[in-house]
Amino acid sequence: MSDKFIVGFDGSDTAQRALDFATSRAKAQGGSVLIAHVLEWSPYSFLTPTEIEERHQRRTEEMARAETAIVNPAKASVEAAGVPVETVLKFGHIAETLCKLAEKEGATQVVIGRNGHSTFGSRVFGSVAGSLVQTSPVPCTIVP
Amino acid sequence: MTIFKHTAVAAGLAMAAQGAAAQSIDEQINAGFASATGWFVNLIFMPFPGTSFPWIVAWLVVAATVFTIYFGFIQFRAAGHAIALVKGDYSDPDDAGEVSHFQALATALSGTVGLGNIAGVAVAIGIGGPGATFWMILAGLMGMASKFTECTLGVKYRNEFPDGHVSGGPMYYLKKGFAERGLPGGGFLAVMFSIFCILGALGGGNMFQSNQAHQALTGVLGEYPGFWTGIVFAVIVFVVIVGGLKSIASVTEKVVPFMAVIYVGTALIIILMNADMIGWAFGQIFAGAFTGLGVAGGMVGALIQGFKRAAFSNEAGVGSAAIAHSAVRTKEPITEGFVSLLEPFIDTVVICTMTALVIIITQQLMVDEATGLYMLNEAGTAIATVDGNSGVGLTAAAFGSAFSWFPTVLAIAVILFAFSTMISWSYYGLKAWTYLFGEGKGKELTFKIIFCLFVVIGASANLGPVIDFSDAAIFAMAVVNIIGLYFLMPIVKRELNSYMSRLQSGEIKKFTE
Numbered sequence: 001m002s003d004k005f006i007v008g009f010d011g012s013d014t015a016q017r018a019l020d021f022a023t024s025r026a027k028a029q030g031g032s033v034l035i036a037h038v039l040e041w042s043p044y045s046f047l048t049p050t051e052i053e054e055r056h057q058r059r060t061e062e063m064a065r066a067e068t069a070i071v072n073p074a075k076a077s078v079e080a081a082g083v084p085v086e087t088v089l090k091f092g093h094i095a096e097t098l099c100k101l102a103e104k105e106g107a108t109q110v111v112i113g114r115n116g117h118s119t120f121g122s123r124v125f126g127s128v129a130g131s132l133v134q135t136s137p138v139p140c141t142i143v144p
Numbered sequence: 145m146t147i148f149k150h151t152a153v154a155a156g157l158a159m160a161a162q163g164a165a166a167q168s169i170d171e172q173i174n175a176g177f178a179s180a181t182g183w184f185v186n187l188i189f190m191p192f193p194g195t196s197f198p199w200i201v202a203w204l205v206v207a208a209t210v211f212t213i214y215f216g217f218i219q220f221r222a223a224g225h226a227i228a229l230v231k232g233d234y235s236d237p238d239d240a241g242e243v244s245h246f247q248a249l250a251t252a253l254s255g256t257v258g259l260g261n262i263a264g265v266a267v268a269i270g271i272g273g274p275g276a277t278f279w280m281i282l283a284g285l286m287g288m289a290s291k292f293t294e295c296t297l298g299v300k301y302r303n304e305f306p307d308g309h310v311s312g313g314p315m316y317y318l319k320k321g322f323a324e325r326g327l328p329g330g331g332f333l334a335v336m337f338s339i340f341c342i343l344g345a346l347g348g349g350n351m352f353q354s355n356q357a358h359q360a361l362t363g364v365l366g367e368y369p370g371f372w373t374g375i376v377f378a379v380i381v382f383v384v385i386v387g388g389l390k391s392i393a394s395v396t397e398k399v400v401p402f403m404a405v406i407y408v409g410t411a412l413i414i415i416l417m418n419a420d421m422i423g424w425a426f427g428q429i430f431a432g433a434f435t436g437l438g439v440a441g442g443m444v445g446a447l448i449q450g451f452k453r454a455a456f457s458n459e460a461g462v463g464s465a466a467i468a469h470s471a472v473r474t475k476e477p478i479t480e481g482f483v484s485l486l487e488p489f490i491d492t493v494v495i496c497t498m499t500a501l502v503i504i505i506t507q508q509l510m511v512d513e514a515t516g517l518y519m520l521n522e523a524g525t526a527i528a529t530v531d532g533n534s535g536v537g538l539t540a541a542a543f544g545s546a547f548s549w550f551p552t553v554l555a556i557a558v559i560l561f562a563f564s565t566m567i568s569w570s571y572y573g574l575k576a577w578t579y580l581f582g583e584g585k586g587k588e589l590t591f592k593i594i595f596c597l598f599v600v601i602g603a604s605a606n607l608g609p610v611i612d613f614s615d616a617a618i619f620a621m622a623v624v625n626i627i628g629l630y631f632l633m634p635i636v637k638r639e640l641n642s643y644m645s646r647l648q649s650g651e652i653k654k655f656t657e
Contacts, residue, residue: 043232043244046398047251049571050385052243053471057308059241091241100237 003031003108008098008128010037011070014113018143019074022111023081031108032084035074036101037066041091063089095131102138111141178609181616185609188616188623197448200619204455207626208286211293214633215640219288219485225647226482233654234479243472245483252468252484254400255568256491258561259356259536260457262407262554265499266538269509271526272449273439273518274425275432277500279450284492287460288485293629296481296636297321298466299474305583312470313572314463314625315341315579321632333624334579337463340620341576342591344464347614349569350595351602353562355611358603360558363551374603377563378596385570386592400564403557404495410553411498414546418505425504437517439527457496458488462618463625467572476652478639503542508533570595 005022009015019035026033039062047055071087078085090097102110114129129142189198212219228234229245268276294314301320302312315334322330358373415422431437432446439445459465465487469480503509510519510528521528533541536558543550570592577591578584646652 039241041241043235043240044246046254046401047243047247048384048567049251049255049468049471052248052251052468053309053571055243056473060308062241092237 003029004034004105005031006034006036006098006102006105006107006110008038008094008110008112008132009035009070009074011074012113012115014115014143016074016113018111018113018141019078021141021143022109023078023083025109026083027081032086033078034101034105034107035071035078035085035087036090036098037071037087038090038092038094038097039063039066040094042093059091094128095135098132099135099137102136107138109139109141110136111143114142114144175609177613181609181613184620185612185616188619195444197444198452200622201448201452201455203626204290204461204622205283205286205451207461207629208283208290211289211629211633212286215289215292215637217289218292218640219285219489222292222482222485223489226486228654229479229483230486234652236655245472245474245479248469248472248480249483249486250401251568252465253487253490254564255464255468255572256457256459256487256565257400257404257495258565259353259558260453261491261495261499262539262558262561263536264453264457265496266503266535266542268449268453269500269503269527270529270534270538271439272446273432273437273509273527274428274500274504275430275434275437275439275443275446276450276453277429277497277504278433279447280454280496280500281450281493283451283454284458284488284496287454287458287488287492290460290626290629291458291465291487292481292485293633293636294461294463294466294625295469295484296478296639297629297632298470299472299477299480300635300639302470310471310473311575311578311583313341313467313575313579314621314628315576316470317466317632318624318628321628321635325631325635327631330628333628337621337624337628338576338579340617340624341463341467342573342580343617344614344621345569345573345576346595346598347611348618349572349614350566350598352611352614353566353569354599354602357559357562360555360562364555369604371600371604374600377566377603378599380563381566381570381599382592382596384567385595386589396560396564396567400560403553403560406553407557408495408498410543410547410550411502414502414543415498415505417546421505422501425501428504429500439518439520454488454492454496458491459618460488461626461629462622464569464572464618464621466625467575468568476639476643478636478643481636481639499539502546503538506542506545508538508542508545566599 003026005026007015007019007022009019019033022033025031066089071089075085075087088101090101098110098112101107110132112129112132115127133140133142188200191198192202230249232244232246235244265277265280268280272279297317298312298314301317302310303316304310315338318334318337319330322328322333354374354377355370357377358370361373362368428437432439433450434443455461465484469484472480474480508529510530511517512519518527520526521532526534529538529541531541536554540551540554543554573595574588574591578587581587643652
């Protein structure tokens with residue numbers, strides 16, 4: 001089985017560096033890349049009745065926007081490098097979703113960019129990178 | 145909680161509104177409105193001849209009993225499954241990003257948790273004694289079956305529009321469900337329901353709420369004209385429901401559950417601080433339920449008060465929750481029914497009971513030491529309380545006796561609960577409005593502007609007769625809705641049987657790993 005690199009990709013510059021890193025490793029090892037874009041979503045947040053009614057529409061729009069603006073250009077850049085690539089779009093807690101995905105796909109590595117902040121917020125609530133390294137079932141690379 | 149009779153609050157928070165502020169024009173409007181609508185109010189709240197038991201309360205309780213028996217005590221059989229659904233055990237991970245069962249439950253609850261849980265319970269106990277708690281809990285447990293029935297139908301017969309948005313509620317299941325069963329009159333009932341729902345939304349779901357919010361504000365800030373409260377509230381409601389400003393709504397939606405948790409948490413602390421009295425309190429509740437312990441009206445008085453407040457508090461059978469739940473996308477309509485049956489449990493059996501226990505345990509009600517019976521006030525209409533409080537005042541005094549800061553928290557809670565109830569009812573009213581007049585941005589805007597105007601009216605005037613009328617409208621919703629539920633309950637049973645057999649055969653499975 002060839003090596004599969006899962007890249008948590010949100011369209012940011014560091015995410016692009018993470019993607020480039022993973023692409024070059026995959027190319028060297030003859031592996032593939034799975035671009036995972038996770039839209040932050042909690043099933044335990046609170047919504048107004050109107051938001052509930054519009055949720056399905058919004059979700060469809062959010063997915064379409066993510067597909068065209070973020071996932072597709074990334075996919076094209078990996079394809080251009082001649083590396084086999086798949087994409088996946090999910091809703092949920094980012095780190096948790098990446099971990100589940102890594103298990104399900106039998107990935108070799110999870111690669112993400114770090115957001116470079118050390119804010120009060122991430123101290124209290126934790127960062128994606130922080131929780132991912134703690135919980136990832138496979139080796140995890142954080143690209144600066 | 146939305147519905148709460150004006151008279152009850154008048155004794156509590158609302159004292160200030162009367163007196164100096166009473167203008168002659170207001171009085172004229174009140175008198176005119178009262179004479180025009182009094183017959184309707186009297187009809188809805190008419191007691192059975194020779195008793196003080198309003199027939200509408202019996203109507204709700206009988207319906208709850210019928211549904212409980214018809215569905216084989218579904219509220220107990222399905223409670224575990226309902227919790228599993230809310231936890232997301234049966235949610236397909238690929239559907240993440242859609243509204244979860246938890247969110248549907250939380251939103252529907254924020255429309256019902258409120259004044260009824262705080263003030264309504266105090267009224268029930270103040271008049272009916274601790275025994276009212278027993279009957280309130282019983283009515284709450286039975287009401288779970290009514291919610292289950294109406295919410296399942298709400299989802300099953302909603303309209304889905306090409307752009308993905310949905311409209312549902314009793315008006316849709318009355319029309320489509322009756323047509324499906326070949327019964328006449330569905331369209332007429334649907335229109336009646338919609339009219340009552342709009343009136344209820346503008347009254348109990350709006351004017352009454354802004355009125356109570358103003359009373360709570362004056363209690364903290366001192367006396368000032370309600371017009372200003374009305375304007376501020378109307379502007380906030382306007383930017384949320386017309387401007388679509390989500391941030392305010394989402395702040396409220398986050399703070400309301402938080403307030404509910406603070407409320408229940410504080411109640412639990414007070415109860416635990418007096419742990420040695422829990423047994424005694426339940427003794428009072430059971431003894432009072434069957435003997436009355438000397439309250440006005442005896443055992444029957446306790447029963448009426450308990451049933452009435454439970455029905456007023458959890459809205460089971462009114463049909464409002466069916467509108468809220470039908471907006472949720474789900475493959476199985478019955479799952480929303482299961483989830484919704486938790487609402488009367490949380491609203492009435494948990495939160496209302498907490499209020500009741502705190503009032504009983506902090507011994508706000510005066511007992512005649514010689515006989516062990518409760519002493520009545522001078523008028524003989526209610527139990528004498530330590531400081532002569534009733535309604536919200538009684539709840540505030542009970543909590544305040546343990547924590548002196550609590551009345552301020554309670555005032556904030558009342559304002560926030562009022563706001564979230566307004567947002568919920570603006571949606572219920574809107575759905576009834578679009579049912580009558582058709583979907584469309586312009587038509588929706590018309591209703592929303594009317595709704596905001598009524599916020600100002602509600603806060604600025606002393607609207608006794610108007611509030612009575614809007615309460616009556618909300619219960620009139622229950623009259624129409626429950627007629628429909630009786631005719632449509634075989635459809636729910638079919639859904640239930642089909643779902644249960646698929647659940648047992650393993651066709652419907654858990655997604656948890």
